[in-house]
Amino acid sequence: MDMAAVTKDETYMREAKKQAMKAYALGEVPIGCVIVYEDKIIARGYNRRNTDKNTLSHAELNAIRKASRKLGDWRLEDCTLYVTLEPCQMCAGAIVQARIPRVVIAAMNPKAGCAGSVVNLLEMDGFNHKVQVTRGILEEECSSMLSGFFRELREKKSVKNRRKERNGNDKTGISGIGKKGNGIT
Amino acid sequence: MDMAAVTKDETYMREAKKQAMKAYALGEVPIGCVIVYEDKIIARGYNRRNTDKNTLSHAELNAIRKASRKLGDWRLEDCTLYVTLEPCQMCAGAIVQARIPRVVIAAMNPKAGCAGSVVNLLEMDGFNHKVQVTRGILEEECSSMLSGFFRELREKKSVKNRRKERNGNDKTGISGIGKKGNGIT
Numbered sequence: 349m350d351m352a353a354v355t356k357d358e359t360y361m362r363e364a365k366k367q368a369m370k371a372y373a374l375g376e377v378p379i380g381c382v383i384v385y386e387d388k389i390i391a392r393g394y395n396r397r398n399t400d401k402n403t404l405s406h407a408e409l410n411a412i413r414k415a416s417r418k419l420g421d422w423r424l425e426d427c428t429l430y431v432t433l434e435p436c437q438m439c440a441g442a443i444v445q446a447r448i449p450r451v452v453i454a455a456m457n458p459k460a461g462c463a464g465s466v467v468n469l470l471e472m473d474g475f476n477h478k479v480q481v482t483r484g485i486l487e488e489e490c491s492s493m494l495s496g497f498f499r500e501l502r503e504k505k506s507v508k509n510r511r512k513e514r515n516g517n518d519k520t521g522i523s524g525i526g527k528k529g530n531g532i533t
Numbered sequence: 534m535d536m537a538a539v540t541k542d543e544t545y546m547r548e549a550k551k552q553a554m555k556a557y558a559l560g561e562v563p564i565g566c567v568i569v570y571e572d573k574i575i576a577r578g579y580n581r582r583n584t585d586k587n588t589l590s591h592a593e594l595n596a597i598r599k600a601s602r603k604l605g606d607w608r609l610e611d612c613t614l615y616v617t618l619e620p621c622q623m624c625a626g627a628i629v630q631a632r633i634p635r636v637v638i639a640a641m642n643p644k645a646g647c648a649g650s651v652v653n654l655l656e657m658d659g660f661n662h663k664v665q666v667t668r669g670i671l672e673e674e675c676s677s678m679l680s681g682f683f684r685e686l687r688e689k690k691s692v693k694n695r696r697k698e699r700n701g702n703d704k705t706g707i708s709g710i711g712k713k714g715n716g717i718t
Contacts, residue, residue: 403607404594417587420586422590424588436626436630437625437654441623441626444623445588445622467659469626469652475622
């Protein structure tokens with residue numbers, strides 16, 4: 349890939365990171381997403397799962413819904429999706445269903461990601477659509493943002509001495525990012 | 534499983550089929566879903582992808598969104614989801630994300646299903662949540678409904694002599710259901 353393309357990817361990923369910061373500000377796991385069509389951002393989304401009390405309110409799904417509305421089509425065939433963390437099974441599935449041709453990922457999610465970590469739904473032979481995936485754009489920045497978020501969360505919980513919540517509540521695997529020994533840090 | 538449980542599953546699947554018929558009436562691929570909590574249907578959904586021009590408007594996602602709203606929680610931990618066709622990758626992913634403990638499926642989708650056909654996202658070891666899956670409840674009825682829909686669609690297209698659409702447009706794999714040689718008929 350040439351430098352101009354890398355710079356462009358970084359520019360759009362920085363916009364996805366801005367979305368993630370909105371999630372951070374709400375106390376949500378900071379994940380952000382933008383969708384680009386004809387060199388313009390047509391949809392933005394960030395994780396609002398707890399705020400909206402809605403399973404579907406992940407960054408990617410929020411952006412895909414908006415992009416569908418914008419283009420008036422459930423097919424997003426000429427779009428590129430930028431996301432700060434490797435998608436989960438639901439969001440990776442939605443990307444394939446929307447036939448998005450290219451996805452750019454910042455940080456991987458070794459314990460729960462579905463674009464190569466636990467499973468790779470974006471490049472699976474059995475499906476009618478395969479996605480071209482670029483990984484590692486602004487990886488360190490986006491990974492630091494996540495590990496900072498979880499460190500802060502742990503500190504808050506420690507202060508409040510909420511032992512039960514600290515030990516049992518995270519089942520996403522995302523909180524493992526940024527901890528020693530998972531290959532990201 | 535005892536007979537009472539089978540009868541209960543059939544009763545709820547019949548409600549899911551009613552939802553599928555709403556999709557049929559709109560000219561959408563007839564797929565329907567209900568979500569049951571404490572022995573009551575708390576959410577219904579059907580495929581409205583073309584009508585809504587929205588990637589996310591599958592039967593299961595429409596029902597999951599409503600159930601989240603109803604229970605005020607993104608976790609649907611004590612619910613059972615009934616669906617007339619094996620879920621796609623996006624919907625199977627959403628079921629895992631919502632931590633739904635049990636899913637009941639009528640017909641399988643050999644070419645595109647993600648609950649055992651192409652891949653099995655509902656019972657995958659690598660994820661933090663595994664779903665208990667029951668298959669084949671009202672299978673024949675729901676499969677006939679789908680094959681009838683696609684037969685009608687082919688006939689309409691044939692009459693209109695839309696050769697291009699007939700040969701190229703279906704990438705879902707769903708239209709294979711009910712055709713000879715795919716193991717369902």
